[in-house]
Amino acid sequence: MKTARISNGKEFPIGKILCIGRNYVDHISELGNELPTAPVIFMKPATSVIYDGEEVLIPAYSDNCHHEAELALLIGARCKGVAEKDALAHVAGYGVAIDLTLRDVQDGLKKKGLPWDIAKGFDTACPLSTFVPAAEVADPQNLNIRLTVNGELRQNGSTALMINPAARLISHLAAIFTLEPGDIILTGTPAGVSRITAGDRVCAEIPGVGRVEVRVGQGV
Numbered sequence: 001m002k003t004a005r006i007s008n009g010k011e012f013p014i015g016k017i018l019c020i021g022r023n024y025v026d027h028i029s030e031l032g033n034e035l036p037t038a039p040v041i042f043m044k045p046a047t048s049v050i051y052d053g054e055e056v057l058i059p060a061y062s063d064n065c066h067h068e069a070e071l072a073l074l075i076g077a078r079c080k081g082v083a084e085k086d087a088l089a090h091v092a093g094y095g096v097a098i099d100l101t102l103r104d105v106q107d108g109l110k111k112k113g114l115p116w117d118i119a120k121g122f123d124t125a126c127p128l129s130t131f132v133p134a135a136e137v138a139d140p141q142n143l144n145i146r147l148t149v150n151g152e153l154r155q156n157g158s159t160a161l162m163i164n165p166a167a168r169l170i171s172h173l174a175a176i177f178t179l180e181p182g183d184i185i186l187t188g189t190p191a192g193v194s195r196i197t198a199g200d201r202v203c204a205e206i207p208g209v210g211r212v213e214v215r216v217g218q219g220v
């Protein structure tokens with residue numbers, strides 16, 4: 001079973017991984033998407049999680065895998081129907097994740113109006129850092145988020161630029177889904193997404209929050 005680990009030693013079995021698409025204007029622009037009127041929501045299964053030092057395996061059905069570095073929220077308390085002002089009290093920890101996306105597969109699915117699961121939820125599609133306790137993060141909307149490929153900086157954004165901040169996302173999601181301890185929310189990616197291929201080393205980091213580095217291989 002996949003777990004989410006906090007640096008204070010606490011560990012949660014991972015429940016559902018709720019992901020937000022199109023939450024930074026600069027990333028929406030680079031892909032030519034329209035500004036959403038409500039958060040775009042999709043899920044990854046817990047089986048897609050890998051940890052620092054492990055290997056991404058790009059499925060053979062894709063020829064264009066993109067990295068998306070994202071602030072990850074680890075839910076620590078059950079909630080349903082929570083106001084935005086009370087939402088962050090349900091966060092046990094903050095971390096960083098890479099929302100790996102098979103862009104060619106996703107583009108094909110989008111055109112047909114089909115769900116994105118096979119583009120976003122394959123095994124190894126969610127590299128995840130250790131989390132820091134929520135109390136150690138003074139303001140989740142004032143964090144630098146960066147990603148390098150083979151040491152070259154590709155993404156360098158700020159969580160200040162989110163369209164919907166973390167508290168609003170939790171409130172929105174908790175109106176639809178019961179959030180439970182061990183659930184994780186990926187909050188969207190800033191600009192700079194690009195293709196990765198076998199042999200690359202990818203490192204996502206939010207200073208003071210988390211770091212995850214993975215190597216990239218070819219899957220079957």
Ligand code: MG
Pocket residue numbers: 019020021068070099188189
């Ligand atoms: Mg994403």
